Amino acid sequence: REHLFWDTQPVPSMGSEYGQDSGPLDELRTVDDVRAEPYPLPDKFEWCTCNVDDDKEIDEIYTLLTENYVEDDDSMFRFDYSIHFLRWALKPPEFLRSWHLGVRVQGGGKLVGFITGIPAKIRVFEKSIQMAEINFLCVHKRLRSKRLAPVLIKEITRRVNRENVWQAVYTAGVVLPRPISECRYWHRSLNPKKLIEVGFSHLGARMTMARTIKLYKVPDMPQLPGMREMKKEDVPRVHGLVLNYLRKFTLHPEFTPEEVEHWMLPRPGVVYCYVRENEKGEVTDVCSFYSLPSSILGHAKHNTLKAAYSYWNVASTVPLQDLMYDALILAKQQDFDVFNALDIMENESFLKELKFGIGDGYLQYYLYNWKCPRIEPRGIGLVLL
Numbered sequence: 001r002e003h004l005f006w007d008t009q010p011v012p013s014m015g016s017e018y019g020q021d022s023g024p025l026d027e028l029r030t031v032d033d034v035r036a037e038p039y040p041l042p043d044k045f046e047w048c049t050c051n052v053d054d055d056k057e058i059d060e061i062y063t064l065l066t067e068n069y070v071e072d073d074d075s076m077f078r079f080d081y082s083i084h085f086l087r088w089a090l091k092p093p094e095f096l097r098s099w100h101l102g103v104r105v106q107g108g109g110k111l112v113g114f115i116t117g118i119p120a121k122i123r124v125f126e127k128s129i130q131m132a133e134i135n136f137l138c139v140h141k142r143l144r145s146k147r148l149a150p151v152l153i154k155e156i157t158r159r160v161n162r163e164n165v166w167q168a169v170y171t172a173g174v175v176l177p178r179p180i181s182e183c184r185y186w187h188r189s190l191n192p193k194k195l196i197e198v199g200f201s202h203l204g205a206r207m208t209m210a211r212t213i214k215l216y217k218v219p220d221m222p223q224l225p226g227m228r229e230m231k232k233e234d235v236p237r238v239h240g241l242v243l244n245y246l247r248k249f250t251l252h253p254e255f256t257p258e259e260v261e262h263w264m265l266p267r268p269g270v271v272y273c274y275v276r277e278n279e280k281g282e283v284t285d286v287c288s289f290y291s292l293p294s295s296i297l298g299h300a301k302h303n304t305l306k307a308a309y310s311y312w313n314v315a316s317t318v319p320l321q322d323l324m325y326d327a328l329i330l331a332k333q334q335d336f337d338v339f340n341a342l343d344i345m346e347n348e349s350f351l352k353e354l355k356f357g358i359g360d361g362y363l364q365y366y367l368y369n370w371k372c373p374r375i376e377p378r379g380i381g382l383v384l385l
């Protein structure tokens with residue numbers, strides 16, 4: 001199919017393959033080459049820079065997303081990012097408010113479009129690049145196919161380029177020109193009865209509900225000695241573990257200690273992180289997951305699916321499978337219904353053994369203005385929210 005917008009952008013074309021050479025697709029430009037004016041919007045709409053610290057504005061962002069953001073393929077579920085989660089996701093160290101971009105009905109009217117960028121140092125095939133992580137692209141359901149999304153993408157690109165940043169990374173459930181990696185997602189039932197009631201999972205053949213509940217039961221307490229919540233004092237040690245571990249992946253972020261503190265220090269209802277402290281009081285392993293509930297569309301009894309998403313995990317003195325089993329136990333303790341993971345990093349080593357089932361979709365990873373060879377899921381060391 002022709003991609004009227006994407007074929008005008010510095011992204012690899014669908015069939016393209018690149019040898020070992022990596023590099024920008026666009027000719028090199030400077031900030032002064034970038035237009036100073038925002039892109040024109042269709043009549044009746046205006047740009048706005050969102051202030052996520054303003055209670056009224058964050059509520060408008062929450063409402064736009066919870067009513068109009070990504071649904072599963074069968075439109076049974078829709079992501080329901082919380083306000084606390086959005087403030088966490090959009091305010092890492094060095095964030096720029098001008099990269100929290102909205103579209104309103106003219107005259108400060110209703111928020112009908114949104115897209116965000118946050119700064120990140122990304123390493124890909126041995127090159128370290130300052131990028132923007134693009135997320136939360138959303139157009140109100142009533143304004144679809146008015147070609148608003150391409151304008152949102154061009155305007156966030158302009159604002160990113162004005163800060164002398166020329167590459168971006170983003171993910172999507174749809175195939176666009178062109179993925180650098182195609183990942184699968186897997187789900188581990190924690191509350192199988194609810195998952196079956198809401199249609200997220202189905203009772204297996206020759207399985208009863210009682211047998212299914214027993215199959216997915218996990219202990220009440222973590223099994224590894226020394227598992228405890230991460231605290232601020234652990235940041236330097238966890239930074240060392242994560243930085244060293246991520247180096248083995250072809251695509252990975254290069255975190256500062258401040259970024260590890262921001263992304264991994266526990267925040268109730270947002271991000272959970274546990275470390276394993278050995279007999280000598282040293283932190284040797286870390287696991288984490290974030291909370292991204294989904295609205296259950298049109299269900300009489302249940303409104304929300306409580307989902308935990310695997311985040312940053314480093315097992316240096318125990319098998320990764322044992323660390324992730326404790327992550328499941330800790331997620332169940334926090335009343336999550338399901339634990340999701342992608343087949344990235346070394347996750348394939350535990351998915352089947354820990355009774356994850358494969359999901360029905362793909363998560364595609366993309367780089368903007370960067371040509372490079374494709375990367376297998378096991379070479380992806382980047383988790384986007």
Ligand SMILES: COc1cccc(CC(=N)NC(=O)c2cccnc2OC2CCNCC2)c1
Binds near residue numbers: 294341363
């Ligand atoms: C269960 O509720 C859903 C509501 C909306 C979409 C999907 C399917 C889906 N698209 N899932 C994922 O993209 C996904 C599955 C496993 C792990 N991370 C994921 O996406 C993350 C990362 C990208 N931004 C969204 C959250 C499920």
